[in-house]
Amino acid sequence: MYTDHQILRIPGPTPIPPSIQRAMTQPMIGHRSQDMKDLLHGVKDKLKPIFGTNEDVLIYTASGTAALETAVVNAVQPGDEVIVIVSGAFGDRFTKICEEYHIKVHKYDVNWGEAADPEQLTQYLKSIPTVKAVFATYCETSTGVLNPIKQLAKVVHQESEALFIVDGVSCIGGTETKMDKWGLDIVVTGSQKAMMLPAGLAFVAASKRAWKVIEKNSHPRFYLDMRRYRDKLQEDASPFTPAVSLLLGLKQALQLIEEEGLSTVFQRHHLMAKMTRDAFHALDIPLLTTDMDASPTVTAVKPNDFSSEDLRRELRSKFGLTIAGGQQHLKGNIFRIGHMGYCSPADVLQIISLVEVGLQSIDKTIELGTGVKAAQTAYLDI
Ligand SMILES: *Cc1c(COP(=O)(O)O)cnc(C)c1O
Numbered sequence: 113m114y115t116d117h118q119i120l121r122i123p124g125p126t127p128i129p130p131s132i133q134r135a136m137t138q139p140m141i142g143h144r145s146q147d148m149k150d151l152l153h154g155v156k157d158k159l160k161p162i163f164g165t166n167e168d169v170l171i172y173t174a175s176g177t178a179a180l181e182t183a184v185v186n187a188v189q190p191g192d193e194v195i196v197i198v199s200g201a202f203g204d205r206f207t208k209i210c211e212e213y214h215i216k217v218h219k220y221d222v223n224w225g226e227a228a229d230p231e232q233l234t235q236y237l238k239s240i241p242t243v244k245a246v247f248a249t250y251c252e253t254s255t256g257v258l259n260p261i262k263q264l265a266k267v268v269h270q271e272s273e274a275l276f277i278v279d280g281v282s283c284i285g286g287t288e289t290k291m292d293k294w295g296l297d298i299v300v301t302g303s304q305k306a307m308m309l310p311a312g313l314a315f316v317a318a319s320k321r322a323w324k325v326i327e328k329n330s331h332p333r334f335y336l337d338m339r340r341y342r343d344k345l346q347e348d349a350s351p352f353t354p355a356v357s358l359l360l361g362l363k364q365a366l367q368l369i370e371e372e373g374l375s376t377v378f379q380r381h382h383l384m385a386k387m388t389r390d391a392f393h394a395l396d397i398p399l400l401t402t403d404m405d406a407s408p409t410v411t412a413v414k415p416n417d418f419s420s421e422d423l424r425r426e427l428r429s430k431f432g433l434t435i436a437g438g439q440q441h442l443k444g445n446i447f448r449i450g451h452m453g454y455c456s457p458a459d460v461l462q463i464i465s466l467v468e469v470g471l472q473s474i475d476k477t478i479e480l481g482t483g484v485k486a487a488q489t490a491y492l493d494i
Pocket residue numbers: 124175176177178202249251252253279280281282302311
C-alpha cells in the first residue's frame with residue numbers, strides 16, 4: 113500500500129472533497145478586493161439555512177474552541193452565574209472557558225454516554241433561575257451523543273431569561289438545526305467536521321435576544337468581538353485578514369451541500385449512523401450510547417472483550433484507516449468512528465468491512481460479514 117493512501121474516519125478533521133481541495137489552491141486574492149466582497153456575499157446567505165436562521169452567520173479565522181470562547185466573552189461577564197451542561201469532554205471545555213473568565217459555573221453533569229435530560233434541567237433551573245446563560249453541546253463528540261437541543265431550549269426559555277448557547281461543532285452541517293425556530297440564542301461551529309474543510313474557520317450566529325445582550329456587554333474583547341464581525345459582514349467584509357483559501361473552499365463546500373440538498377445531506381448522515389450502529393449490534397459489540405441518543409455524525413463503540421487500542425493500531429498499520437480513541441476517562445475504553453461531511457454509505461461499508469478484518473487479526477472471533485450484512489441491510493431498508 114502506498115504510504116499516501118490514508119482513510120481518515122475520526123470525528124474531525126474529516127476528509128476534504130477533491131473539488132474543495134482544488135478550490136483552495138486558487139491564486140490568492142486581496143482581502144479588501146471586490147473579489148473578496150463577492151466571495152463573502154456569496155457564502156453568507158448560504159450559511160444561514162445550515163444553522164436554520166435568518167441572522168447573519170459570522171465567520172472567524174480560528175478553530176472551533178475560539179468560537180466557544182467567542183460565545184462566552186460576548187454573552188456573559190465575570191461574576192455572572194451560568195449553567196453548563198456537561199455530557200462529555202466538550203461540555204467540560206465550556207466549563208473551563210467560563211471559569212477562566214471568572215464566570216460562576218453551575219455544572220449539570222450528565223453521565224458520559226447519556227444525553228442531557230430536559231426534566232432534570234428544569235429542576236436545575238428552578239433552583240437557580242437567575243442564571244444568565246445555559247451552555248450545551250449539541251453533538252458531544254467524545255461520546256457520540258446528540259443532546260436533545262430543541263427540548264432543552266424549550267425548558268431554558270420556560271424556566272428562565274437565560275440565553276441558550278449551543279456548541280454545534282461536530283454536527284452543524286450534518287444534522288438538522290433550527291436555530292430560530294427552536295430558540296437557540298448562540299450557535300457555533302467549526303470548519304473541520306461536518307463542513308468538509310480543513311480546520312481554521314469558526315462560525316457564530318446569534319439570535320436577536322442574544323444581540324441585545326452582546327451589544328450591552330462591557331466585558332473586554334477585541335479579536336473575538338462579535339460586533340466587529342457583524343458590522344463588517346453587513347458590508348460583505350471581514351474585520352481582519354480572513355483565511356482566504358479556506359473561504360474559497362467554503363464557497364465550494366456550500367455549493368456541494370446545495371447540490372445534494374440540505375435535507376438529503378441530513379438523511380445521509382442519519383443513514384450512515386444507522387448502518388454503523390446496526391453493524392456493531394449484529395456483531396454483538398456494545399455501543400456507548402443508546403440508538404435514541406446517538407449522533408448522526410459519530411459513533412462510539414465500547415468493547416468488553418478486546419482492546420480498542422489494539423484494534424485501532426491494527427487498522428492503522430494494515431489499512432491506513434484511522435479511527436479515534438476515547439478522551440479523558442474514556443481513553444483506552446472506547447473507539448469512535450467519524451461518519452460526517454465527505455463520507456457516504458459506501459465509505460461506511462468499507463469501514464465496517466475493515467473493522468471486521470481487524471477484529472479477526474486481533475483474535476476477536478467474529479463471523480466475517482456479519483456487520484457488513486447488517487449495514488447493507490440498513491442501507492437497503494430505506
Ligand atoms: C472539535 C470540537 C470542538 C473544538 O474544536 P477545535 O477546532 O479543536 O478547537 C469543540 N466542540 C466540539 C463539540 C467539537 O467536536
